[in-house]
Amino acid sequence: MTTSLSPEDRLRAAGQRITSQRLLLLRLLDASDGHLDAESLFHAAQQEMPEINLSTIYRNLEVLTRAGLVAQRYFARDHSREYFELATTAEHYHFTCTQCGKIIEFETPLIAQVRSDLKRQHNVNIRHACICFEGLCPDCIPQSQP
Ligand SMILES: [Zn+2]
Ligand SMILES: [Zn+2]
Incomplete structure (x- = not known):
């Protein structure tokens, strides 16, 4: 899911410093339809910026996530790996x-309904909902007929 703003405009609108590393991360997430983990982003970033290191990737992902430009997701119940996509x-x-x-x-x-029910019934302030669904996609559901 992409937006029409350029990476520069997105950083500017979020009041963040524009750096080549941040622009590259936003561009990679934009190009990939999202859902990349930090290591995949690191390998993709190295193609363009051979000197970049993994801790720089993590640090900038954290900045972008906190600025609301990037969303961090879990796709497995054990939360073993974090994935990122454009917010x-x-x-x-x-x-x-x-x-x-x-x-x-x-x-x-x-789910918006669930959030408002929870808020109403328990008077809580929900900042984040982490909901993942797992199962078999249409291609992987065994067919009974050949
Ligand atoms: Zn997504
Ligand atoms: Zn599948």
Whole structure:
């Protein structure tokens, strides 16, 4: 999910310093339809910036996440790996195929409903919802007929 603003404009709008590393990370996430972990981003970034190191990637991902430009996701129940994608205004959720790893994004008003119910019933301030769905995608569901 991408937005039409350029990486420079996004950094500027978020009041963040524009650096070549941040621009590169935003560009890579934009080009990839998102959902990359820090190591994949590191390997992709090295193609253009051979001197970049993994800790620079982590540090800048943290800055971009805190600035609201990048969203950090988990796609597995054990939260073993963090994935990143560009933050968009449309809240969306992810289904991950446990067999081929395919990620399907979807939107639903139902979770906004859950959030407002929770807020109303328990008077809590929800900052983040982490919801992941796992199962088999259409390609991986065994077919009964050949
Ligand atoms: Zn699959
Ligand atoms: Zn997504």
